Amino acid sequence: xxxxxQNPRHLVRRRGQEARLxxxxxxxxxHVYWYRQLPEEGxxxxxxxxxxxxxxxxxxxKERFSAEFPKEGPSILRIQQVVRGDSAAYFCASSxxxxxxxxxxxxxxxxxxxx
Amino acid sequence: AQSVAQxxxxxxxxxxxxxxxxxxYSVSGNPYLFWYVQYPNRGLQFLLKYITGDNLVKGSxxxxxxxxxxxxxxxxxxxxxxxxxxxxYFCAVRDIANSGYALNFGKGTSLLVTP
Numbered sequence: 649x650x651x652x653x654q655n656p657r658h659l660v661r662r663r664g665q666e667a668r669l670x671x672x673x674x675x676x677x678x679h680v681y682w683y684r685q686l687p688e689e690g691x692x693x694x695x696x697x698x699x700x701x702x703x704x705x706x707x708x709x710k711e712r713f714s715a716e717f718p719k720e721g722p723s724i725l726r727i728q729q730v731v732r733g734d735s736a737a738y739f740c741a742s743s744x745x746x747x748x749x750x751x752x753x754x755x756x757x758x759x760x761x762x763x
Numbered sequence: 764a765q766s767v768a769q770x771x772x773x774x775x776x777x778x779x780x781x782x783x784x785x786x787x788y789s790v791s792g793n794p795y796l797f798w799y800v801q802y803p804n805r806g807l808q809f810l811l812k813y814i815t816g817d818n819l820v821k822g823s824x825x826x827x828x829x830x831x832x833x834x835x836x837x838x839x840x841x842x843x844x845x846x847x848x849x850x851x852y853f854c855a856v857r858d859i860a861n862s863g864y865a866l867n868f869g870k871g872t873s874l875l876v877t878p
Binding site: 652654681683688689690691692693696703704706707739741746748749751752753754755756757759 | 795797799804805806807808809812814853857864865866867868869870871
């Protein structure tokens with residue numbers, strides 16, 4: 649029973665390049681959440697998606713960041729024209745439904761480094 | 764607005780002694796509260812949650828937490844610490860009155876259990 653799978657685990661990009669982070673939720677889970685963890689800080693919510701729908705993107709930066717969760721395949725967090733400040737650990741979580749009382753199950757994250 | 768405070772950056776305890784990791788919250792409605800643990804270079808693992816009912820909640824690995832509404836606290840406890848409990852612990856809250864999908868995390872508390 650595989651957990652939440654994120655890839656790559658580590659990603660290095662130069663300033664101005666694009667970063668694509670992938671997340672496959674746990675089997676049977678159709679709700680995906682993305683969080684960002686900066687050094688010495690807790691996780692900050694970015695976006696919440698269901699299949700083919702963005703439900704809440706209140707934590708997403710207004711520019712360069714986008715997310716999708718297509719009908720088939722993993723959820724993708726895309727960062728265009730990366731800058732040094734984008735360096736962080738990006739975590740994906742999933743849950744079977746969006747009900748408030750359910751815990752979210754996290755992947756091991758993608759550590760993004762910007763040169 | 765909702766927030767979570769973990770007042771201690773680090774907690775040190777000797778193996779075999781009881782441990783407490785503190786968490787206080789501030790929400791406009793009734794909270795759903797969660798504790799997660801993070802080991803180095805890994806994602807967050809769910810420990811326990813408080814939704815409703817008994818104020819003392821039991822979770823994984825012998826951990827428990829006590830919900831105190833008057834003090835707006837949800838401290839994590841374990842009667843006898845193990846060296847393997849050394850990790851980063853995060854408290855999180857969801858404000859159900861505002862239909863928040865996101866988990867709002869504290870900054871984390873580093874627990875060090877010494878032999």
